[in-house]
Every structure is written in structure tokens, then in C-alpha cells.
Amino acid sequence: MPVHVVRNPGKTKGYFEEQGPEGTVRGETFTCPHCNDVRDINRTRQVHMCEHCWAPICEKPACRNCVPFEKKLERMEKAAAVAASRRSLFKAAGIE
């Protein structure tokens, strides 16, 4: 999936604030819709945009494929449910 590189992703969906001894630093963040990682906008400067869902994505090559994180969650949950039912099956059969 091709990506666009932009300076301002527009959709800055989170913020951070650091109150330290030298003063307060504020910045904006975005959450990658493909892996759920949080990234700073001001640190990365240039942000990749997914051409499919037009949201800012992180720099990981895997995130260039537009697979929404919710979809990945469904897979994780399905895999965990299958593993749990296998375990209970083995237990009932006295194998485990």
C-alpha cells in the first residue's frame, strides 16, 4: 500500500505535556490505526499517511498495509479463544 509523506498530518489525535524543572513542554501525538502505537508529531516531523484510510501511520513497514488494528484484535481474540478451547479439550481428555 503506497503512503504519502506529509509534514502536518492534520489529524493529531492526542497530546502530551511534560512539566519539568525547565518548564513545560507540550506536543501532539497520533496513534497508528494499524498497530495502535503512539507517536509524537514534533519528533518525527515527517509523518506517513496511509493512502487507504488517510490516517497518519507509524514508520514500521508492516503498517504500510492497511489492516485496521480492530481487525488484528479480532484475530488475536479468535486465536486466544481457539487455544483456550483446545486446552479445555485436552484437559477433559486427560492429556494435559
Added chain:
Amino acid sequence: MIYSATGNQAVTNSKTPLILGSTTAIRPRILAYDVSTDGTPTSDQGVKWQIQRATALGTSTAYTPTPTDPSDPASVFTAGSNCTVEPTYTAAQILYERATNPRATWQWAAYDQRSEVIMPATAAAGVGWQVQAVGGSAGNIWVNVTVLE
């Protein structure tokens, strides 16, 4: 329903002050958190911490998440403070990492639903805050988190 949870621990390398755990019934969403320390720092060297996904929650002191609306029922997700056995963190699943001045308070908040950090509806799946480098910090590291479920 929105809940807040807190964890703390003496600042120690590779230790987790707060771990959140999901269940098969819900997908908890992290709306905001802050990280701070309460001791007098020994130097201005930064304390480094990471937010990571976990597949086992380790052993910790149970913390009962507080609903922001007192009439809300008890939370389904779990929270644990001061891990004595570290959670099993998923490799290469660092949601965020930062080194902050030990005198600093760090806050993060999601503006909208698309920015929230989501935990899967899987038993023992969780998200934890782990100290990676103590730096010049002393005393305890505190993590406060706001969670929607």
C-alpha cells in the same frame, strides 16, 4: 464507564509499577495516563519507561479501579501495582517509550476514540508500564491511568 487506576513502585530497572489486565468480556481503552516520581532526584539523568503489551500479567498487588461515576459498578478489567513477578511482555510491542527528567510529570491524553490504546478481549492480555532505566530518580515512580470499558 470510565475508571482510574494507580500503580507505584520504588524506581527499579526492568520493573513494572502498573499493569492493566483485560478479560474475554471487554476491550478496555486507555484514555489518558501520567507518569511521575516522588523522591528527591540524585541527578538530572532521565528515568526511562516503556508502555508495552503483555500476554501474562505476572504478580502484583491488586488495585481496585475507581469509577469516575460513583454509581458505576466495579470494573471488569484488572489493575495491579508494584509487580513482584514481571508480566510477560510481547517482544516488539512497545506502544510508547520516553525518558523524562525525574523531576518531571508526564501526561498523555487521547483526543478522540481513534487515538485510544486498546487492549484485546482476551484473558490475561494487558498493558504495562515498565521502567527501563532509573537515571537520577529516587523514591517511587507513579503511574495514573484513565480507562474506558
